[in-house]
Amino acid sequence: MRKINISNDKGRDAVINFISFVPEKKTFYVDENKQQVESRKIIKGTSENTCDALLKDHNDDLNELAHAMLEGDPEIDLELTGKFVKKMSRVYINQDSKVVYRIKKHEKVYDYKGELKEERAPRHLDANIVSEKAIKWSGKLFPKKKAFNKFVFIRKYQLSHNSGLTFDFLYDMAKELDEKDSLMLVGSGNGSGPVVFQDGGNPFRVFLEGKISGDKYMLIMHLSNMELKPLPEN
DSSP states (O other), X not given: OEEEEEEOTTSOEEXXXXXXXXXXXXXXXXXXXXXXXXXXXXXXXXXGGSHHHHHHHTTTOHHHHHHHHHHSOTTOOTTTTTOEEOOOOOOEEOTTSOEESOOOOOEEEEOTTSOEEEEEOOOOOOOOTTSSXXXXXXXXXXXXXXXXXXXXXXXXXXXXXSSHHHHHHHHHHHHHHHHHTEEEEEEBTTTTBOEEOSTTOOEEEEEEEEEEETTEEEEEEEEEEEEOOOOOOO
16 A cells, blocks of 8 residues: 555645555456456567568568578577567667667657657656655646546555544545546645656646545546647648
8 A cells, every 4th residue: 555645725634544545357358168267478589580680681672581581581590489478678779780788768758749859868766656755736736528538547546544534634635536527636835836757757747536425425636747739820
């Protein structure tokens, strides 16, 4: 159970539990023996079997490569292709598909037109969900219909109470948002800053959605890192 320090519209904060939604599988595949099928990772090929490597071995001549593939199977490694893979480690390779051991990372930032805006060293962001400064309400409401057509939501978490006091705290928040049928932008700083859930993680904009039914409530955090913008007119 993870925790977040969040405040309400009155500036009162509390450390609250939150959990992720894990969708339950309602359908699954079975084989002819009614046994459930599971996914397995297999080796498709090696760096020597890629199209670029094969072309290089055949003088960058597609016709020569085509004849070689008709006469044999250079694109298949008979010893490795089709073998199951259990554990893997990520490595970095260069343009010649050789493993490199010293790398320098760059972060590329693009604008909404897809043009490179900035290139910089990757930023390491510290988690701020349980810091002394609580995640605040920004006061910016977004009607649900507009919000779901304006932002791309990639993840959601449900806030849950851990005492009677936090129940009232979250219920009142959910009630206010339910009555306004809107999402509330919450975040660091003045309420509109990014929220980072783990050290070295990505920053997100967080929107709160509230629903109530009698004495029951549901308070959901929707995470977004992308905004939908209209295409520029020609």
